[in-house]
Amino acid sequence: MLAHSKVQSFGAERSLMGDKLERRFATRAVHSGTKHIQGAVNTPIFQSSTYRLSDDRYAGWAGGAQHTLIYSRLSSVNSEACVEKICALEGAEDGELFASGMAAISTVMLGLLSNGDHMVASADVYGGTYGLMTEELPRFGIHVTMANMQDTASYEAAIQGNTKMIYIETLSNPVLKVCDIAAMAAIAKRHHLLLVIDNTFTSPWGCQPIALGCDIVIHSTTKYLSGHSDIVGGAVVGRKDLIAEIFTKKIHFGGAPDPHACYLLERGMRTLSARMPIHCRNAAEIARRLDAHPQIEKTIHPSLPSHPDHELGKRIMPKGTGMLAFVVEGGDAAAVRFMRNLQLIFEATSLGGVESLIECPFNSSHRFIPEPVRTAAGVVPGFVRISVGIEDVEDIWHDIEQALAQL
Ligand SMILES: *Cc1c(COP(=O)(O)O)cnc(C)c1O
Numbered sequence: 001m002l003a004h005s006k007v008q009s010f011g012a013e014r015s016l017m018g019d020k021l022e023r024r025f026a027t028r029a030v031h032s033g034t035k036h037i038q039g040a041v042n043t044p045i046f047q048s049s050t051y052r053l054s055d056d057r058y059a060g061w062a063g064g065a066q067h068t069l070i071y072s073r074l075s076s077v078n079s080e081a082c083v084e085k086i087c088a089l090e091g092a093e094d095g096e097l098f099a100s101g102m103a104a105i106s107t108v109m110l111g112l113l114s115n116g117d118h119m120v121a122s123a124d125v126y127g128g129t130y131g132l133m134t135e136e137l138p139r140f141g142i143h144v145t146m147a148n149m150q151d152t153a154s155y156e157a158a159i160q161g162n163t164k165m166i167y168i169e170t171l172s173n174p175v176l177k178v179c180d181i182a183a184m185a186a187i188a189k190r191h192h193l194l195l196v197i198d199n200t201f202t203s204p205w206g207c208q209p210i211a212l213g214c215d216i217v218i219h220s221t222t223k224y225l226s227g228h229s230d231i232v233g234g235a236v237v238g239r240k241d242l243i244a245e246i247f248t249k250k251i252h253f254g255g256a257p258d259p260h261a262c263y264l265l266e267r268g269m270r271t272l273s274a275r276m277p278i279h280c281r282n283a284a285e286i287a288r289r290l291d292a293h294p295q296i297e298k299t300i301h302p303s304l305p306s307h308p309d310h311e312l313g314k315r316i317m318p319k320g321t322g323m324l325a326f327v328v329e330g331g332d333a334a335a336v337r338f339m340r341n342l343q344l345i346f347e348a349t350s351l352g353g354v355e356s357l358i359e360c361p362f363n364s365s366h367r368f369i370p371e372p373v374r375t376a377a378g379v380v381p382g383f384v385r386i387s388v389g390i391e392d393v394e395d396i397w398h399d400i401e402q403a404l405a406q407l
Contacts, residue, residue, distance in 0.1 A: 025089065025205065026273040033084030033266065035077055045263045046077035066247045074251060078262035085269050086225070086235050089204040090217050095237030096247050097262060101200065101220025102128045103255025104234030108196060108216060109133070111249030112242070113164055115141035120158040121167040122149035124175070124377055126198060126220075127365050129167075150309070152183040156191075165194045170209065170317060171201040174325050174361050174385040175378040176300055178309035178316050185213025194242070200224070203352075205276040207317040215239050216246075223352030224322075226268035227275055231261045275354065275390055279322025282396060283388040289397055290326050295404045297382060300325040323351060324386045331381035334407055335360050339384065341403035344395055351387030356396055358386045 023031070035043040051057065051069040060068025067075055075083075079097040087095045098104040109132065113119060121133055123146040133144045147154040149168050166188050168179045181197065188195035196216040197209045203224035209217050216238035219225055226233065234255075236246055250256060257265075287301035299306075301324050302313035313320075328335045339347050345356040349364050359365065361379050375381075388396065 028088040029085070029205075029272045030270050032088035033081040035081050037077070043078060043081040043263065043266055045260055047259050048072065048076070064244065064247075065251075066244060072259065073254060073256040074247075076257075076259045076262065078259040078266065079257055082221075082262045082266050082269070083235065083237070085266060086204070086219070086221075087237050089208075089269075089272070090199075090237050091208055091210050092217065092237035093240040094243040095235060096243055096250055097221075097257050097265075098234035098236065098250065099255045099257045099261075100232045101126075101198075101218070101222055101234040102132070103253075104218050104220070104236045105129050105198070106132055106136075107246060107249050107253050107255055108218060108236055109137060109142070109165075109167075110140065110253065111246055112194065113137070113142045116162060117141075117165075118143050118145065118160050118163045119165040119167055120145050120147050120155050120163060122147060122169075122172070124149065124172045124177070125167070125169055126173060126200075127368075129198065133167075149179045150177045152180055152187060155184065156187045159187075159191050159193070163191065163193055165196055167196050167198075169198040169201065170207050171302075171321060171323065173201065174323075174365065174383070176201075176302060176307070176309075176321065176323055176325060178302060178313045180312055181207075181209055181212040181214065181316055188215075189213065200352075201323060202317045202321055203272060203276060205272055206280070206319050206321060210238065212316075216242055221265050222350065224276065224279075225272065225352075226265045227272065227352060227354060228264070228268050229348075229350060229353030229355065229357075231264045231268075233257050233261055233265055276319070276322070278390040279352075279388055280320035282390065282393045283322045283324045283386075284320055285393050286386070286388055286396060286400070287324050287326075290324075290400070293404065295329045295407065297327040297329050298380075299327075300378075322388045324388055326384055326386075327380055328382040328384055328404070328407075330407065332360060332362050332383075335382045335384050336363070338403050338407060341406045342399050343402070344391065344399040345386065353387070354390045356386060356389035356391060358384060360384055 049072045083095040083097050145158040147158040195214045197214045198218045200220045219235045221233035284303040290296045291299040345358045348357045
């Protein structure tokens with residue numbers, strides 16, 4: 001009975017959250033959103049597809065059903081806990097949780113754009129997003145012009161009379177170019193367009209795009225937010241009116257997350273501000289050492305003065321990133337041999353987990369992009385990407401050194 005009444009007072013628990021926003025980031029990461037059901041310290045795994053209907057819930061249903069515990073495609077105890085935490089970390093008014101990053105991205109694009117609408121994006125966005133924009137959206141009469149995320153003027157030049165949305169990412173993959181979010185926000189404002197950003201690569205610890213003028217922030221929670229390579233998930237946060245619309249589309253498209261995955265996400269996010277400084281510090285240190293290594297042609301990390309966005313990065317994501325790229329002497333064959341020589345760093349796609357992961361874009365994320373296009377984008381032969389984990393930096397370095405020495 002106690003559990004039941006606690007869950008019924010869910011709405012009241014939510015509204016309390018707003019009063020706690022003055023708490024600092026690390027405290028919000030630990031505490032925001034947690035549902036202390038039956039006095040539990042952590043939100044328990046609340047594995048139920050549906051909830052007993054009551055007058056409160058009928059009232060919530062009549063009011064649009066958002067954040068009302070009715071049925072788990074709409075929301076669940078565990079998804080509510082997560083979304084409140086992400087909103088608290090991003091400084092967002094509201095949010096919705098999804099079953100994957102791509103479910104979040106596709107619901108935003110297909111949900112907010114209609115036949116005849118146009119958006120401006122960039123060819124170096126996440127591969128799945130690129131596929132959605134080039135292969136799926138045109139089938140529904142939604143057209144995308146590809147501009148250059150690092151050249152804000154190219155975005156403005158691509159705007160048409162029917163443009164509705166500008167789409168950017170904090171850092172491009174895999175060459176880690178920084179987007180001038182504030183300049184993009186000025187363009188969006190001038191032309192009355194929605195500015196949507198995928199902030200997966202820095203997490204809200206590294207960059208908070210809403211403060212820079214974005215309307216909607218998307219995450220693949222698979223990455224830094226969950227942080228342990230154990231779930232696939234997504235989130236969309238931002239302006240309340242837009243999120244209400246996205247909620248309706250989520251119900252129709254169906255990309256809702258499972259309570260157990262949400263539980264793991266919430267657990268992961270509690271340590272976000274403990275993990276992120278180590279990812280970033282390790283990546284910057286490995287970048288510094290690689291930069292001085294004779295077998296490395298080029299090292300790409302915004303912390304290096306040689307990085308083209310070194311100064312811009314200090315403004316947009318001053319705390320750095322745990323993502324790192326470099327070019328091994330000897331081309332793609334050498335890069336693959338280098339990867340296979342590693343003993344600690346795991347060869348796998350994805351990023352943002354506590355363990356270091358490595359991949360060569362030419363045979364993974366960028367395998368369907370023709371070589372001349374890849375090379376023009378900076379993914380030259382020998383290109384390797386590492387998601388630097390939180391292991392001891394000396395062990396990560398030792399592994400890289402011994403793998404290079406065997407080449
Ligand atoms: C992984 C990723 C996605 C897709 O997320 P999924 O959870 O794999 O669906 C989108 N954007 C970026 C930047 C990503 O790294």
